[in-house]
Amino acid sequence: xxxxxxxxxxxxxxxxxxxxxxxxxxxxxxxxxxxxxxxxxxxxxxxxxxxxxxxxxxxxxxxxxxxxxxxxxxxxxxxxxxxxxxxxxxxxxxxxxxxxxxxxxxxxxxxxxxxxxxxxxxxxxxxxxxxxxxxxxxxxxxxxxxxxxxxxxxxxxxxxxxxxxxxxxxxxxxxxxxxxxxxxxxxxxxxxxxxxxxxxxxxxxxxxxxxxxxxxxxxxxxxxxxxxxxxxxxxxxxxx
Amino acid sequence: xxxxxxxxxxxxxxxxxxxxxxxxxxxxxxxxxxxxxxxxxxxxxxxxxxxxxxxxxxxxxxxxxxxxxxxxxxxxxxxxxxxxxxxxxxxxxxxxxxxxxxxxxxxxxxxxxxxxxxxxxxxxxxxxxxxxxxxxxxxxxxxxxxxxxxxxxxxxxxxxxxxxxxxxxxxxxxxxxxxxxxxxxxxxxxxxxxxxxxxxxxxxxxxxxxxxxxxxxxxxxxxxxxxxxxxxxxxxxxxxxxxxxxxxxxxxxxxxxxxxxxxxxxxxxxxxxxxxxxxxxxxxxxxxxxxxxxxxxxxxxxxxxxxxxxxxxxxxxxxxxxxxxxxxxxxxxxxxxxxxxxxxxxxxxxxxxxxxxxxxxxxxxxxxxxxxxxxxxxxxxxxxxxxxx
Ligand code: SF4
Numbered sequence: 001x002x003x004x005x006x007x008x009x010x011x012x013x014x015x016x017x018x019x020x021x022x023x024x025x026x027x028x029x030x031x032x033x034x035x036x037x038x039x040x041x042x043x044x045x046x047x048x049x050x051x052x053x054x055x056x057x058x059x060x061x062x063x064x065x066x067x068x069x070x071x072x073x074x075x076x077x078x079x080x081x082x083x084x085x086x087x088x089x090x091x092x093x094x095x096x097x098x099x100x101x102x103x104x105x106x107x108x109x110x111x112x113x114x115x116x117x118x119x120x121x122x123x124x125x126x127x128x129x130x131x132x133x134x135x136x137x138x139x140x141x142x143x144x145x146x147x148x149x150x151x152x153x154x155x156x157x158x159x160x161x162x163x164x165x166x167x168x169x170x171x172x173x174x175x176x177x178x179x180x181x182x183x184x185x186x187x188x189x190x191x192x193x194x195x196x197x198x199x200x201x202x203x204x205x206x207x208x209x210x211x212x213x214x215x216x217x218x219x220x221x222x223x224x225x226x227x228x229x230x231x232x233x234x235x236x237x238x239x240x
Numbered sequence: 241x242x243x244x245x246x247x248x249x250x251x252x253x254x255x256x257x258x259x260x261x262x263x264x265x266x267x268x269x270x271x272x273x274x275x276x277x278x279x280x281x282x283x284x285x286x287x288x289x290x291x292x293x294x295x296x297x298x299x300x301x302x303x304x305x306x307x308x309x310x311x312x313x314x315x316x317x318x319x320x321x322x323x324x325x326x327x328x329x330x331x332x333x334x335x336x337x338x339x340x341x342x343x344x345x346x347x348x349x350x351x352x353x354x355x356x357x358x359x360x361x362x363x364x365x366x367x368x369x370x371x372x373x374x375x376x377x378x379x380x381x382x383x384x385x386x387x388x389x390x391x392x393x394x395x396x397x398x399x400x401x402x403x404x405x406x407x408x409x410x411x412x413x414x415x416x417x418x419x420x421x422x423x424x425x426x427x428x429x430x431x432x433x434x435x436x437x438x439x440x441x442x443x444x445x446x447x448x449x450x451x452x453x454x455x456x457x458x459x460x461x462x463x464x465x466x467x468x469x470x471x472x473x474x475x476x477x478x479x480x481x482x483x484x485x486x487x488x489x490x491x492x493x494x495x496x497x498x499x500x501x502x503x504x505x506x507x508x509x510x511x512x513x514x515x516x517x518x519x520x521x522x523x524x525x526x527x528x529x530x531x532x533x534x535x536x537x538x539x540x541x542x543x544x545x546x547x548x549x550x551x552x553x554x555x556x557x558x559x560x561x562x563x564x565x566x567x568x569x570x571x572x573x574x575x576x577x578x579x580x581x582x583x584x585x586x587x588x589x590x591x592x593x594x595x596x597x598x599x600x601x602x603x604x605x606x607x608x609x610x611x612x613x614x615x616x617x618x619x620x621x622x623x624x625x626x627x628x629x
Pocket of ligand 1: 479480481483484485486487489507508509510514515516517536541542
């Protein structure tokens, strides 16, 4: 028998999909900036502005991405136990034990026994933390490059990164390389969602839409969890 | 304000007096000042300050040192489009020592250098062209029996400020390119405690060099610098921001190869590796050789010569730098594609493995739900608990 558990609150789901949309837009417009298609036109350049528009979309989306990310950090302090910030950092031995378990069960598949989880598993939480660091890097490097094109004070807050890298070229290079991280991340992320949904049947995939997961009755957390921070370990195990 | 009026003739060594001696009339002198004021981005009223300074300020003692370099900075400077820059400013700034242009040689030259350094201690301007090698105790560049490192430190010690001419002195340029066998080092990394003005470029534009000197003469203080130490008046805009081909960039119209139709139409050189979007310099506005042209106008992309490490960010004809250790054609994309393919292959392999190794677990759940469904309960005692399908 399965029990229905409300895991992902509406703000978390909203963040997830807005974030996914932003990353998609940023990656597509970003790759277009790096590799614009070959066009030829005999008309005046001033009649066309698609590359400028493309860059505008990239920059505008960057703001949405940043503030959405900032909101998620905020939610890590006020949200439920599954979105709590403690989960993302290695504080407890149990988290490392869980990483080992996940590696054995899901990656090496040495054990043919799914371990049931409520939030993410520890490995997934850590991976998301690494991803957050890449977010920060993209934001800093992106706005640092943008600073010299803008009169707005906000991008200027990131201008210090330019001398750190030694110049715009190096920043651009790393900013571009990090785009590949997002592409690879998406491949793995989407695959693992399919995997967990298929193997465990917890409804991982729909949980990011409706917020509910389905757990075996004996594995599900009690209706009223004790403290928010203890959430990860309480029922932890797997799902991306 | 009567700055434009002819000042009383007096014997001395201000720039204006020197110009008069050479037959430059008042009109040309003021024109020159206005021209410089415009380069410096001064307001119209600021021009009077330039006039005044060049009329009244005494000659500025200068030591111009040459280390690991090709002298293209000096060459650029003496080929300035305005004769006043080359002939008179050089005299005005009183090059007490510069290997390339001085008449003195050997002991005489050395004496000259030391005399200036002693007599004008704390006042002279140190201009450095070239990088300083630090490997093997600096023996890769030795002048008059002393290493560049030694000379630079001694000269910097008594200097009021340092101007680093060109990419060598600012960032090491080609000598510092990988693998940098002599450990060529920019001047600001070998001396401490002195303000360094980085006049970037390989070489810098002559008018930019003159502009920096005029600024120092006029205002007696360091011009506003950007985060990388370059004077903002000349290096706050990217070549890309002042490029006349920019409308093609914004329209997404690019040259695909140097001999195609798009090149003939003068499209943007972005895809030919133009570094304009990441390079801060005044080429687009000042241009070269009296404003005749600049690389992009001549059909070649910017190579980013006013940015650190521009030699290592190559190849010049490709937008993305190649990745070190992977061969010249390997860019972030090649690496990304390879890792991407490996990731997809890994996921596929994992998926197959899952079906083999986990069939038990998957089957169990399927059976579970089938069993659940066998006797459908008449009334669900726990409406909030859903069954799996
Ligand atoms: S030619 Fe270079 S500097 Fe000019 S618009 Fe194109 S990319 Fe920018």
